Amino acid sequence: MTEYLIKNGFVFDPVLKLKGEKADVAIRDGKIVETTEVKKPKVIDASGMTVMAGGVEIHAHIAGPKVNSGRIFRPEDKLFNTVPVKKNMRAQGGFSIPTTYKTGYAYAQLGYTTAMEAAMPPLFARHVHEEMRDTPILDEGAYPVFGNNWFVLEYIKNREVENTAAYIAWLLRATKGYAVKSVNPGGTEAWGWGLNCLQVNDPVPYFDVTPDEITRGLIEANEYLGLPHSLHIHGNNLGNPGNYTTTLDTLKAASGQKAKNKFGRETILHHTHVQFHSYGGDKWANFESKAREIIDYINKHKNITADVGFVTLDETTTMTADGPFEYHLSQLNHLKWVNADVELETAAGVVPYVYSPDIFVCGVQWAIGLEIALLAKDPMRVFISTDHPNAGPFTRYPRILKWLMSAKAREEQIKAFKQSDKVVNSSEIAGIDRELDLYEVAAMTRAGPAKCLGLSHLYGSLKPGVDGDVAVYDFNPEKEHTPDQIEKAFSSVKYLFKRGEKIIDNHEIVSHGNKRTLWVDVKVNENLQVMRDIQEKFMKYYTVTLGNYEVHGRHFIPNPFALEVDATR
Amino acid sequence: MTKTVTDVICPFCGTLCDDIEVVLSDDGKKILEVVNACAIGAQKFHHAMAEDRPKKPRMKQPDGTYKEVSYDEAVEYTAQMLANAKKPLLYGWSSTSCEADSIGNEITELCGGCVDNTAAVCHGTTLIALQDVGVPSCTLGEVRNRADRIIYWGCNPAHAHPRHMSRYSIFPRGFFTGKGSQSRKVIVVDPRVTDTAKLADYHYQVEQGRDYELLQAFRTALKGEWLPDTVAGIPKEKIYEGAEVMKSGRFGIIFFGMGVTQSLSKNHNIDAAICLTKELNTYTKFTIMPMRGHYNVTGHGEVLGWQYGFPYSVDISRGYARYNPGDTSTIDLLLRGEVDAFFSIATDPGAHFPIDAVRRISELPSVAVDPFITPTTEVSKLHVPVAFVGIEVGGNAYRMDNVPIDCRKVIDPPEGVLTDEQFLERVLKRIRELKGVK
């Protein structure tokens, strides 16, 4: 394999504590190595440019049944943005729900090399894997959803940690999944009857267990197994005025618990898209930001991480396993609604949405996302996301960087809101003058998510030994930039390397790389009760046989990469 | 000693039963018995054993007879035909694997062609409707475990999807439906007294082509508003009663078929049915699902969806995907004489298309890929026999509720016969050579 030496760039790397110092980065055999270890490297002149590790996406909806429902039921999302076949590239289309090829190319162009699909319905795991297979360049993994799964509800109700853990291990293997995801715990099962659990102590109909018990039970099982990632939760009561108290209740489930794993992860609960969960007021008319309440709590509790879910002020497509929320949303905006309940496991909903800068609530949502990031004390624990495509498409990350890095850019946007005064009065964004630097950005987009995922041995830094994933941006941090210059520079990497292979050369995609599918292979003690329960539920309640449930074969996962965990005792 | 293969997936209809057992001869070469399948499904498996199956590609001669040719020649003819065409049309894809579908899409993209599946003649209208108003749906297991209101509208599963009612809807005992059919009320809407209608608690014998009116009348009745004395031949009392039956359930589902998708009003029928379902959700839980026909027509739509963003009738002749059914759909393209080569696979347009469209196919350079001789192969210039997907080779397929199930290989194909994937891979490779792309 070709050796590379990326010379003279301004390097930002929280792991190596490089804050824009000029340094060289060497790649050999797919890995980052000491610069002395390359013999005849191809030299990339990065002088005057910014060099970082490849970006790591911790939460996006980019592959699988609900994403594809979004694509299929929104032909209008392809208007004016299709790109014809080119050398080295397949045809592309879609804005908020891009085709798989476009997804791979677009992340690469932003300097990202790894991405996690945030919600995989286990019964649809094959679909998720087929789409990931057709998403070039990126290493990807997917989180199966557990928070409304009948096995989990029953084991947790009976306080059977070992059984919960054994079932998780079995399902991760069956679906080739990466982590334990929980969406609106209990509420989505209630949605099977058209109901919901809005508060953490609302009992789940029939199962008689509460969202709080589910969250605590899943954290416990996750640490019992010692999985690479923590429990990844989308809490109850998403999107409603006044929901910040529910969010605080959800976060309290982590109190007093410690991470146990061999992957260097120090946190035990990841709360995703907290922007959607930081709302005050008790109706839309007095809607207000409670970002400070939420981020203060996260700042103080070092065993919690979060991603933001920034609102980008676009027309987009919302999609989540929070079935009742999507129904509720369609009742509010009267746009078309897809629902897909999944037997014994979960549900999903999809609804288009317009975050209009003319609407007061949208302006406040925009402010809340930015407040969370700007008030965060530890950028290694608060990550950049748009909950793609829920709060906006990931392709807007450069615009988010602009807002985070430039108070002037925020000021311009606030001025542009139709109800500017109301937005300012219902949030504190106008009073925040902090501007993030690239060191903090590197933590929020690379080193932080990699560590939280238990993947810092592969991604997130430029330390010798990790994968040769490197992004070079045409951006000189020593110069002054207008807000729009920031956005432009981070919209298209000059060079990108994935596992040592050059993917982007002078802004052009030159290779599809050799993407891997990440999954977690857990060994547990033989558990006859769980195996019997699995057989029984498949016999009686599933409509596929147990023999046809597990995903295997190269047609789904051509290039698997398993993280092994030994949880036997 | 015979050998039994279990958990076999039936490659017939969108019900995609996956509990079939196939008993093989001791050398593993012959299918002796097929257990659990419906009569049509079992017939599919036995058909694979037919002695007179073609085992080599057959090229039509000027005198109308066929001459056997090698697969190499078949690959060359197909690749030349597609590579040289200005706008080839690649149709079918509904009874093969998603992996084959995916290669077909890449070929279409490379050749600047159009690609379409059988939705164009059955549930395409459903797809248009859900692009208008969405679709609240669920997996079939939700129906099995929760549903106490089952509606079959414009479909006759007793004949077209024979195990649908016993596996998923009317009869099974599920988690919250322990009493099976006793816990359910069944409504059938069909102008005919079908075998399905005979099982119903309520049969609405709607006037032919008046489904739209009846659907809207149910929406009106839900709100308790005024109706004329009869709508679509149904007395208003029965309509109010039906609306009450729907509302009073805990979990309901409407299954609908070609009786509403391809009758007068087409996608507007489905719009109305989906809106009825949505409105029922303000009273209780309600869902709706199309009864998809070919076992993997759903899968081809999904693959097109993630690769191009549209579920059928995709025109890639400009290098990017366009979608405009009525314009980019197969029959319309054929009738307007817009395509200059026709490739069909895993379906039988010769048997299902209007005669003028079939005549167009016969006039074009054409290739038909199918394990058997069909009306389509007989109007095509080249017939390429292939392995039977789901019996002689595995591959992924999507059930009518979008659940993906990986089909199994049960026996080997006849010696020397390629699979769809193998044939398409070779064609793709050759087209790349002809076009000079790597």
Ligand SMILES: [Zn+2]
């Ligand atoms: Zn999400």
